[in-house]
Amino acid sequence: MMLAARDIRYAYRGRPVLSRASLALRTGELVCLLGVNGAGKSTLLRILLGLQRPDHGAVTLDGAPLAQWGRRQLARRVAYVPQMHIAPFPYTVLQVALLGRLPANGMFKAPGAADLDCVRGVLEQLGISHLADRVYTRISGGERQLTLIARALAQEARLLVMDEPLAGLDYGNQLRLRDRLERLAADGYGVLMTTHDPDQPLSGCQRVVLLIDGGIAAEGPPAEVLTPEAIYRLYGVRVDLLRTSDGRGIAFRPSESQQSLLFSGLRRPVIAAAQERKTGFCVEERRMK
């Protein structure tokens, strides 16, 4: 299954946001979309989902224009996990996840035993069965994010489009959620996520896509695309690349000239050193040319 946006152009109040953006998501891959604040990442996701119309270009699912798919047909193939979600009522986690069965049942059919089985299975798959009866508004941000993913999986959609799923999560929840997303891709789901942290996509993601100046500036395997030069082009900061000898563990740290500016980056060499101790891999440094 493939969701594809081709040559998308979109302007908001006369200001170009997307000028020539093309992006595809296939089942079985985890794709990370990177871009600065206001680059148009969320806009591109909304256009991909058919929630916003582009001024130019086309979005297709399995080769057919989105408009040819009914809303329910589409919802059973593509699910959206928004960045912010405020539940209007104090639903339980189980009830929020059951909302994912709406496209299958329609508005007027109450969920039955098969729907409950499906949702309980999904909660188990995501490791959150213990939260089923907890009130959604009174669980942590990470648990809410997993609940929204459960709702998406209950839709039985194979393609998941997620807007900054890792934002606001503590380090442990980020690692656990990354692990879940990687496993979903390994299980045959297609996952597209936006992120602000170039360290995030480096493990378990098949493809990173860089959105710069309204277009796709580069895309490909993280180790090939995420170079110090690309980070400078994206964010305007100079970084050094730390890479373990097997090429799997990769992290960026601010170059010396940048370190006084980027206090938060100081933790990264510590993480890289910890990884080195744990894995025994030697860490290679690559400075920006």
Ligand SMILES: Nc1ncnc2c1ncn2[C@@H]1O[C@H](COP(=O)(O)OP(=O)(O)OP(=O)(O)O)[C@@H](O)[C@H]1O
């Ligand atoms: N409906 C809208 N209302 C307000 N601004 C919009 C709208 N649609 C697009 N824009 C503008 O389009 C630009 C891109 O916004 P978008 O939210 O897509 O960027 P983003 O890359 O997701 O940013 P961030 O990383 O900060 O979330 C912004 O300048 C935004 O103001």
